[in-house]
Amino acid sequence: MVKDPVVYVDGEFVPREEAKVSVFDHGLLYGDGIFEGIRVYNGVVFKLDAHLDRLYRSARAIELNIPLEKEALKAALLETLRRNGYTDSYIRLLVTRGKGDLGVNPKKCPKASVVIINIQVEPMHGHGSKSQGISTIIASTRRQTPDSASHEIKSLNYLNSILATLEANRQGADDAIMLDHRGFVAEATGTTLVAVWNGELHAPPLTASILDSITRRFVLDLARELGFPVHERDMTLFQLLMADEVFLCGTMGEITPVRSINGQSVGDQTPGPVTQRLITEYKARRKDPQYGTQI
Ligand code: PMP
Numbered sequence: 001m002v003k004d005p006v007v008y009v010d011g012e013f014v015p016r017e018e019a020k021v022s023v024f025d026h027g028l029l030y031g032d033g034i035f036e037g038i039r040v041y042n043g044v045v046f047k048l049d050a051h052l053d054r055l056y057r058s059a060r061a062i063e064l065n066i067p068l069e070k071e072a073l074k075a076a077l078l079e080t081l082r083r084n085g086y087t088d089s090y091i092r093l094l095v096t097r098g099k100g101d102l103g104v105n106p107k108k109c110p111k112a113s114v115v116i117i118n119i120q121v122e123p124m125h126g127h128g129s130k131s132q133g134i135s136t137i138i139a140s141t142r143r144q145t146p147d148s149a150s151h152e153i154k155s156l157n158y159l160n161s162i163l164a165t166l167e168a169n170r171q172g173a174d175d176a177i178m179l180d181h182r183g184f185v186a187e188a189t190g191t192t193l194v195a196v197w198n199g200e201l202h203a204p205p206l207t208a209s210i211l212d213s214i215t216r217r218f219v220l221d222l223a224r225e226l227g228f229p230v231h232e233r234d235m236t237l238f239q240l241l242m243a244d245e246v247f248l249c250g251t252m253g254e255i256t257p258v259r260s261i262n263g264q265s266v267g268d269q270t271p272g273p274v275t276q277r278l279i280t281e282y283k284a285r286r287k288d289p290q291y292g293t294q295i
Contacts, residue, residue, distance in 0.1 A: 008080045008116035021113050027096025030104055031157030033112075034058040035094035037251045042287035043087045043295050046251075048074065050214045051093070058153045059095065066095050067112055074293075080116045081295045090252070092117040094156065124190060124253040125174050130279065133259030133270035134174035134248075136188070138237065139164035143178050143186040143209035151186075151209045161189035175248070177240070177261065180209040185235040191250035192216040193258075195243035196274045200229040202243075208234060215249045218291070222281055228274065245272030255279045 007019035027033035036051040052070055059066050068076065077093060093116050100109035125134050141163040143151060164176035168189075177193060180186040187193050187210040194203045194216070201223050206212055220230050240246065244267040246258040255278055257271035271279065285291055 003085075005084045005086075005117075005119050006080065007118075008076055008114070010113055010115075011076075013080065013083055019115070019117070021096060021115065022099045024099045024101075025096050025113060026098065026100050026104075026106065026109050027094070027113070027156050029100075029102070030097075031155065031159075032062070032104075032106060032109075033094060033096035033156040034062065034064065034154055035092060035156055036154065038091040038093065039251050039254075039286075040081065040086065040089045040091065040295065041292075044287050044289050044292040045078070045081070045091070045295065046286050046292040047214050047218065048077075048293040050217075054154060054212070054214070055093065055095070058155065061150065061153045062155065063106070064095060064097060064112055066114065068114060073114070076114075077116050078293070078295060080118050084118050086118070086120055088120065089118055090121040096156065121252075123256070124250070125256055129174070129256050130254075130271070133257035133266075135172075135260045135263075136175050136177050136258055137168050137171050137173045137262055139167045139176035139178045141167060141176075141178060143180045145181040146207070146209060152206075152212055154211060165189045177258075179237070180204075182234075183237075184208050185237065185240050186210050187213075188248045188253075191248035191253040191256065193240075194219065194247055194249065195235060195240055196245035196247075196272060197239075197243055199274060200231065201274070202231045202233065202235055202239070204235050205232045213250055215251055215254070219249050219255065219278060219282060222285070223274075223278060226277065226281065243267065245270075245275050247271070247275045247278075255282055 006013040036055045038051045096113045098109045098111045168176040186208045192213040246266045248256045259270040
């Protein structure tokens with residue numbers, strides 16, 4: 001039997017059932033907070049430093065004072081993992097604005113709360129998605145504009161993705177692909193998107209209202225290293241629908257091939273040969289200590 005994991009909450013390691021934050025926490029009241037989703041493969045925390053760097057960048061962007069220095073937070077995270085003892089798991093690291101009054105102003109929240117959850121979870125669309133691919137729709141909900149709540153801040157406010165997911169649910173699809181405010185392809189609800197044409201990779205750029213995904217960077221670098229040309233540039237819906245292969249990538253989703261978009265099949269085969277090659281290499285490398293931190 002898998003034992004109940006401990007959760008780190010503000011310096012304490014508590015059983016899952018006792019892991020709580022206040023109902024006056026602005027993370028709950030307003031989605032005011034930030035997070036990271038991180039995976040552990042064979043005892044290696046994949047790209048931990050990159051995740052911590054992004055967390056502290058997000059904090060800076062919303063003027064949130066994380067009550068621990070980066071090294072101390074890293075130590076708390078590794079201690080949580082050691083106590084739980086999983087060799088393969090998922091980490092949800094979050095920092096909320098903390099307790100305040102019922103107004104929106106963060107000034108009334110003196111101390112941020114830090115939570116580290118470490119559990120075992122399947123890939124976003126289940127293990128089967130790797131071999132069969134997933135069905136998607138193009139959501140009518142667009143990504144937020146770059147001058148509204150920035151997509152580059154990994155905040156606790158996911159309503160944009162939730163609205164698109166509800167559309168996918170209503171249409172019986174596994175996930176939704178979202179367009180940016182100009183009508184170019186952006187990303188899916190919790191993963192970024194890559195299309196393949198004639199053996200070359202095309203990925204919407206960071207300016208297309210996408211998250212600066214750590215998996216995306218890793219996969220595009222991997223593809224370059226394997227000799228596939230990579231283009232980061234705006235992508236039209238037509239180009240997406242005409243692609244030979246499409247896949248999504250992210251920590252939770254890993255590399256997930258897309259089988260169909262709005263009921264139309266993608267290419268002739270899912271996963272296509274390029275996607276397959278990348279999945280194989282990514283699986284081999286992600287547990288290598290050179291790409292992460294050993295517990
Ligand atoms: N886009 C969105 C909207 C996400 O929420 C995520 C994952 N949290 C990603 C992309 C993938 O990012 P990463 O590879 O860093 O997990």
